[in-house]
Structure formats: C-alpha cells, structure tokens
Amino acid sequence: MDKEVAPRVLEYDHADRYPHELVEQMKALGLFGATISQQYGGLGLPAATYARIVMHISSVWMSITGIFNSHLILAHAIERFGTEAQKHAWLPRLASGEVRGGLALTEPDAGTDLQGIRMTARRDGDSYVINGTKTWISNGIEGSCFALLVKTDPLAEPRHRGMSLFVAPKHAGFTVGKKLEKLGYKSIDSAELIFEDYRLPASHLIGESEGQGFYQATGGLELGRINVAARGVGIAEGALRYATQYAQTRKTFGKPICEHQAIQLKLAEMATRARAARLLTLDAASAFDRGERCDLEAGMAKYFASEAALENATESMRIHGAYGYSKEYHIERLYRDAPLTCIGEGTNEMQRIIIARQWIKQHPIA
Ligand SMILES: Cc1cc2nc3c(=O)[nH]c(=O)nc-3n(C[C@H](O)[C@H](O)[C@H](O)COP(=O)(O)OP(=O)(O)OC[C@H]3O[C@@H](n4cnc5c(N)ncnc54)[C@H](O)[C@@H]3O)c2cc1C
Numbered sequence: 148m149d150k151e152v153a154p155r156v157l158e159y160d161h162a163d164r165y166p167h168e169l170v171e172q173m174k175a176l177g178l179f180g181a182t183i184s185q186q187y188g189g190l191g192l193p194a195a196t197y198a199r200i201v202m203h204i205s206s207v208w209m210s211i212t213g214i215f216n217s218h219l220i221l222a223h224a225i226e227r228f229g230t231e232a233q234k235h236a237w238l239p240r241l242a243s244g245e246v247r248g249g250l251a252l253t254e255p256d257a258g259t260d261l262q263g264i265r266m267t268a269r270r271d272g273d274s275y276v277i278n279g280t281k282t283w284i285s286n287g288i289e290g291s292c293f294a295l296l297v298k299t300d301p302l303a304e305p306r307h308r309g310m311s312l313f314v315a316p317k318h319a320g321f322t323v324g325k326k327l328e329k330l331g332y333k334s335i336d337s338a339e340l341i342f343e344d345y346r347l348p349a350s351h352l353i354g355e356s357e358g359q360g361f362y363q364a365t366g367g368l369e370l371g372r373i374n375v376a377a378r379g380v381g382i383a384e385g386a387l388r389y390a391t392q393y394a395q396t397r398k399t400f401g402k403p404i405c406e407h408q409a410i411q412l413k414l415a416e417m418a419t420r421a422r423a424a425r426l427l428t429l430d431a432a433s434a435f436d437r438g439e440r441c442d443l444e445a446g447m448a449k450y451f452a453s454e455a456a457l458e459n460a461t462e463s464m465r466i467h468g469a470y471g472y473s474k475e476y477h478i479e480r481l482y483r484d485a486p487l488t489c490i491g492e493g494t495n496e497m498q499r500i501i502i503a504r505q506w507i508k509q510h511p512i513a
Pocket of ligand 1: 217249250251252253257258259260283284285286329332337487490491492493494495496497
C-alpha cells in the first residue's frame, strides 16, 4: 500500500480513472478470492482477517476495496446457496479475478425497500427472459458478471416469496446505461444496467429454486456490512493518522497545535472512535466466522464505524485548517469518501431499526 498505492491515489482520484494496473496486482495477491474456499481456488480467509485487510487498504484508499468487496458477495451467494455445478462453474474464475463482478439489487425506484423491485424474469422453456433496470451498481462497467435480483412472481404475497437471484454474465440483452458521477468513491465505476429481453439458461438461477432470492441476497449482507464497517474503520484511522502527523508539525502561538487543549480533545475523541469501531467490527467478524447469526453485531459495527469515518474525516479536516480543504492533501478525499459508508449495504437509519428489532427480540420481558 505504501509503495504502490499511496503515491498514486491523488492522481487517480482526481482524474476519476479506473486503476487497471492495480487490479492486476490485486489479482496476483489473490484478493478476488480472499473469502472463497481454497477448494475453489480462493484464499479461504476468515472474515476477521478479511476485515483487517479491508481496514488497512481503506486507511489509504477505500475505492479499491469496492473492486473486490461486492465481487466477493456475489461469490459468497454462489458458494453458500448455489448448486455444486454452479460452484465449479463460477468460483474458480471469480477467485482468480478472470471474471469480476458484483451485486445488482438496487433499482431506480427501490433501494432500501428491496422487495419493491420491478425487474422480472419470465420462464420460457429451459431459460428465463429478464427485463428491467438496475442502478448504482458498483463495477457495473468494468465487471462482467453480477448477482441479479429479480421477481419471478411479481404478484406473490408476501412479496419476497416471488424473488429470485441469478448469476448474470454480460451478453446480448445486458447493456450498461451510463456511468454515474459521484461526490467521492472515485475511480470505481458505479453504473446503471439495462436488461432488455436478456435470456439466461435456468441453470443460472442460484440454487436452481425460485422464490429464494430475497433470502439469498440479504444472506450476503452480513458479510457486506462487515465489509463496509471495515471501510469505515479504515477511513476513521486514516483521518486520525493524518491529523496526528499534522498536529505535531503545524505550529501556532509558538507551539505544535497538538499542545493546544482544543486539538487534544479532538484527537482523543477521534482515537477512541477509531478504536471502538475497530473492536466492534472484529467482534462482528468473529461471530460471522463462528457461523453465528450476527445481524445485530454486523449492524452495530456498520452503523458505528461509518459514523466514526464521517466524524473523524470532518474533525481531521478542521485540524488541518485551510490545508484540509486543499486538493493537495488526502483529507479532502477522505471527507468525500466517508458518507458512502453511511449509505451502502443498508442505510444507517435502517441499521438502527435492525439493531433495535434484534435487541428487543433478544431481551423479551421475563
Ligand atoms: C456509490 C454507491 C455504490 C452502490 N453500489 C451498489 C451496488 O453495487 N449494488 C446495489 O445493489 N446497490 C448499490 N448502491 C445502492 C445502495 O445500496 C442504495 O443507495 C441504498 O440501499 C439506499 O437506497 P436508496 O438510495 O434507494 O434510498 P431510499 O431507500 O430511497 O431511502 C431514502 C432515505 O429514506 C430512509 N428510509 C427508507 N426507508 C426507511 C424506513 N423504513 N425507515 C426509516 N428510514 C427509511 C433511508 O435511510 C434514506 O435516508 C450503491 C449506492 C452508492 C451511492
């Protein structure tokens, strides 16, 4: 990270250029197979190790974690819910990075309310014909294969019973609408994906059974939330690192600003937040690795770490004074990147609702 990434971040970020050269290095490191089992060619890392990798990378440049984060959620859905044939067909190629992709859930009219999606898949003999539009899909341009959430029975009640998840590679009928311009999280492509009479063999339906899609898509969200929490930790720690260095070199009124009490209070709060975010995230990842249901822990980690990222980025910018506002320093970029962690993999409003529901369930009146 220090040698290959840090010196190039500002150049890539300001040009919003996709880091093709880094992707080749990431392939060689095995990052595209980080959490895929070794039997399918992955590294088989536990979530706790994987979270530490994401934290470290994000403390330098969060965007590049997006290139393999949702890719690994696609792989996770196949490995956890797919048939043996699907695992053998897809996982080795995903692990090597030969096939790269992501997760296509969100639509123009449905984000948080996933059951409100409109994309349909109609059975036609041995295949399905898919129509609809997805939006905000990470890796939508550079990726070639996505976990695609659709309605196989648009009239089903409750709505989730009519939802199914497909492995959807790019071919005729699947086009990229447009690249979406963003505040931050530059260099990774977010795109609109358009499906017009896109035909998939029935063997691409994950688990080869209809009606499981909502469960399969949200089943990957625990790992997804640990991912986003780890990104938040990285930003919170990165912002703290820059602030710590700057506060010891910048002098006002004859002494380094870290000797002014107002700056010390900020540093103390930032350091505490970053540490708490790290511990919550590793706690959630350990629960995940033990095979426990961990939506409470993952929700707490995601909520706390993303808010810590936002607060630390803001405080670090204040400590940097005018230089924090300059494009020549990294802090301005962390400030633009941090808000995404409060939105992705379930907004923080929803996280708190999930935390409260689970909390009440676990603490019924005696
Ligand atoms: C950079 C970026 C990358 C993304 N990558 C992907 C991707 O790879 N794949 C993918 O499928 N999606 C992706 N998304 C989409 C993301 O998952 C959604 O934006 C997110 O789920 C929120 O949905 P929405 O934007 O439609 O907001 P809405 O659902 O419209 O919510 C709007 C506001 O209302 C609040 N709200 C909604 N419902 C409730 C409720 N019941 N109670 C309280 N508050 C509520 C929300 O918290 C939010 O504040 C990405 C988004 C961004 C910005």
